Amino acid sequence: xxxxxxxxxxxxxxxxxxxHHTLNYxxxxxxxxxxxxxxxxxxxxxxxxxxxxxxxMQALEGKGLDRFLAEQVARQxxxxxxxxxxxxxxxxxxxxxxxxxxxxxxxxVVPLGIGCWHIGWNTATLLxxxxxxxxxxxxxxxxxxxxxxxxxxxxxxxxxxFGDKRFASVVRAGKVAGIQFHPxxxxxxxxxxxxxxxxxxxxx
Amino acid sequence: xxxxxxxxVITVRNGWVVQSFGYRRYLPIGHPAVVAENLDRWGVDExxxxxxxxxxxxxxxxxxxxxxxxxxxxxTPVTYGGGIxxxxxxxxxxxxxxxxxxxxxxxxxxxxxxxxxxxxxxxQALVASLPLGMESGEMQWYNHVTKTQRAANGALARxxxxxxxxxxxxxxxQHEGTRNGFELDLLRRFPVTGVxxxxxxxxxxxxxxxxxxxxxxxxxxxxxxxxxxxxxxxxRYKERLSTGVLRxxxxxxxxx
Numbered sequence: 001x002x003x004x005x006x007x008x009x010x011x012x013x014x015x016x017x018x019x020h021h022t023l024n025y026x027x028x029x030x031x032x033x034x035x036x037x038x039x040x041x042x043x044x045x046x047x048x049x050x051x052x053x054x055x056x057m058q059a060l061e062g063k064g065l066d067r068f069l070a071e072q073v074a075r076q077x078x079x080x081x082x083x084x085x086x087x088x089x090x091x092x093x094x095x096x097x098x099x100x101x102x103x104x105x106x107x108x109v110v111p112l113g114i115g116c117w118h119i120g121w122n123t124a125t126l127l128x129x130x131x132x133x134x135x136x137x138x139x140x141x142x143x144x145x146x147x148x149x150x151x152x153x154x155x156x157x158x159x160x161x162f163g164d165k166r167f168a169s170v171v172r173a174g175k176v177a178g179i180q181f182h183p184x185x186x187x188x189x190x191x192x193x194x195x196x197x198x199x200x201x202x203x204x
Numbered sequence: 205x206x207x208x209x210x211x212x213v214i215t216v217r218n219g220w221v222v223q224s225f226g227y228r229r230y231l232p233i234g235h236p237a238v239v240a241e242n243l244d245r246w247g248v249d250e251x252x253x254x255x256x257x258x259x260x261x262x263x264x265x266x267x268x269x270x271x272x273x274x275x276x277x278x279x280t281p282v283t284y285g286g287g288i289x290x291x292x293x294x295x296x297x298x299x300x301x302x303x304x305x306x307x308x309x310x311x312x313x314x315x316x317x318x319x320x321x322x323x324x325x326x327x328q329a330l331v332a333s334l335p336l337g338m339e340s341g342e343m344q345w346y347n348h349v350t351k352t353q354r355a356a357n358g359a360l361a362r363x364x365x366x367x368x369x370x371x372x373x374x375x376x377x378q379h380e381g382t383r384n385g386f387e388l389d390l391l392r393r394f395p396v397t398g399v400x401x402x403x404x405x406x407x408x409x410x411x412x413x414x415x416x417x418x419x420x421x422x423x424x425x426x427x428x429x430x431x432x433x434x435x436x437x438x439x440r441y442k443e444r445l446s447t448g449v450l451r452x453x454x455x456x457x458x459x460x
Contacts, residue, residue, distance in 0.1 A: 017301045021277035050298065051326055115398070117328045117370040120423065121207045121249055121451045140207060140451045142281050144303060146328050146370075162206055185281045185303065187247055187454055 004202055005029040007042030009069075009085075011059040013051050019082065022184040026195045034063045043202050045069065045077060049084025053093040053109060053147070056084055057101060066102055073104055078175040078201035086171065086178030087149055095147050105173045107151030112165060117146045124158040124169050124181070132177070132200035133157050133170055139189040141169075141181035149180060175204055208417055208449040209250050209424035210442060212243035212431055213404055216255045216269060216286070223429040224256065225381035227335070227348055233432055237272055243431065244278045246438035247454025251278065252306070252373075252404075252426055254333070255286025259309035260349050265293050270300035285333050285373075289313065291320040298325050306373060308333035311363055312347050322368035331402070332369045334360065335377035336390050343393060346377055357395045364396045371423065372396075376405035381429065384409040391419055402426055410444045417447045 006023050008016050010032050023030050023046075031038055039045055047069075049056055060066045073079060081089045090101045093109035101109070112118055126137035136158055143160070148167035158170035160180070169180045177197060183190035214236055215224045221239050222230040233239065236253065243251050253273070255266045265287045273282065284297050285306025294305045305325060310318060311332055322330050335346040336356060343356040363369065374394065379385030385406025394401060403416050404426030413425050431437040439453035 015299050015301055017274050018278075021274070022279065025277050050303075050329070051324075115367045117400070118206065119328060119370060119400075120209050123205065143206075144281070144328050146326075182281070182303075185279060187244075187279045188456065191279060 003027070003029050004043045004198060005031060005041070006198060007039040007045045008032040009039065009045055009047050009065060010034045011056065011063055011065055013049065013056045013059050015050060016048050018182075019046065019048050019184045022191060022194060023198070026191060028198060034065065036064070036068050039068070040072070043078070044198055045072060045079045047079065047081040047085035047088060049082065049088060051084060053084065053087060053095040053101070054097070054099045056088060057099050060088070060102070069102055069104070073176055076175055078204065079104065079177070080197060080201060081178040082184070083145060083180060083182055086180050087147060089171070089176060089178045090149055090151070093147060104176050105151060105155050105171050105178060107149050107155065107168070107171065109147050110150050112146055112148050112162065112167070118143050118148075118162050122160050122162065122181075124160055126158050127156055130157050130172065132197050132204070133172070133193070135196060136170065136189075136193050141183065141186040141190055143169075143181045145180060149178065175201055177201060207249070207451040208422065208447075209402075210248060210438065210450055211250045211252050211402060211404070211424050211426040212248040212438065213252045213254060213426040213428040214239050214243075215428055216253060216266065217257045219266070219269065223381055227377045227380065229381075233429060236269055237276060239432065240273050240278060241276055243438065244276070244280045245456050246436055247456070248280060248438045249451055250281050250283060250424070252283045253285070254306070255284075256348075258287025259289070263287050265297050267296055267300050270297065270302060274301040283331060285331070288321075290317055291324045294321040294325050298329065304329045304331055306331040306333045308335070309347070309349050319366070319368055327368050328370050330369045331371045331373055332363055333373045333375060335375045337376065337378045338387055338389055343390065343395065348377070360395050364399050371400045371402055373402045373404060373426070379406035380404075382406045384412055386412060386416070388412070388415060391416060391422055394421065397421070404428070410441065410446075413441070414445055414447050417445070417449055
């Protein structure tokens with residue numbers, strides 16, 4: 001297989017270093033850019049994200065990246081969102097008031113509870129056969145969030161339980177996928193999964 | 205189930221890892237990158253870097269140190285504390301690769317700055333570092349810059365009332381570096397309920413760590429220099445601990 005190039009969508013929020021280093025470590029090439037022309041040449045677009053939904057969405061819109069990503073999906077470009085990047089794939093979020101998202105996978109982002117943070121290592125449970133994500137089943141990954149994706153069942157690949165709650169930890173619609181946890185910070189299970197997902201989405 | 209975390213703490217002074225005893229005596233250990241790489245390889249659940257001289261010297265966060273750690277491609281989440289007082293500094297720390305930010309001296313200062321930090325990086329990324337001690341049965345909160353302490357009860361309640369901070373790092377500063385020294389009353393009698401606690405300072409023996417891990421409010425234990433003297437010390441600790449609340453020990457090189 002020729003070396004795949006991952007385009008890390010740089011919309012000026014959060015830190016890309018960890019995911020960039022990890023992808024390089026896995027033998028994947030990376031471009032970090034907000035330039036549509038550069039991102040178009042990449043095999044997969046990765047939407048990272050740390051922080052709040054609204055400023056992230058505003059930053060994407062400010063750079064015309066919301067429309068660009070929708071166009072790329074229509075052209076069958078694989079897209080992977082991580083953490084806030086996953087949540088941005090949804091139709092909307094209620095974090096600090098309602099904000100419209102990219103709407104690439106049906107679902108809304110809602111709070112886990114008042115004053116409720118899900119921080120640390122928790123288990124992913126695979127709900128349906130998906131070769132890209134099957135090695136996530138029953139492994140622990142690192143989470144750090146207080147809002148979660150409420151997707152329609154047909155798009156939920158993995159769930160995770162937290163207290164009496166269960167939320168979507170992996171969602172997928174064709175070539176677009178989102179991961180709520182941080183595979184780049186989840187040691188060997190995270191690295192193995194990231195490789196499987198990037199290569200699998202490009203092959204799908 | 206959300207696991208409780210076994211946190212490897214790296215105490216840094218003048219850019220070097222030190223073993224710290226009671227906030228006043230320090231023994232040099234080595235370069236932070238070496239210690240961080242070991243902890244990462246041993247599958248610790250989180251790395252907490254505390255640059256303890258930054259606030260007192262007015263130096264701001266040690267971005268050089270974070271950049272050095274950034275080049276290691278660590279696959280473990282990193283929390284950084286030391287010298288953070290403003291939103292710009294907190295943001296710089298996140299940009300430099302830390303998942304979470306720990307504030308200590310800033311808690312004694314302007315509440316507006318704290319609010320701004322939390323709104324910018326998110327409350328899930330903000331940890332309060334609290335050096336605490338028991339004096340005549342009362343919990344005291346220590347300020348390591350002014351070297352003074354005050355009653356913890358009311359003061360701590362105010363810090364957590366707005367939900368701006370997601371966890372409290374409870375440091376037994378007087379017993380730090382002392383084997384089996386951690387005063388469990390600091391957890392039992394922590395004045396604010398509902399705040400997830402991380403215990404650190406003198407936690408070395410498994411019986412005591414087990415006891416701490418059984419407390420519902422406790423979400424993580426921090427072990428510092430006690431991890432530096434044996435290969436795979438993190439996995440060894442995890443194997444000896446009897447509570448089933450931690451992530452299983454991880455050994456690198458095993459295929460999934």
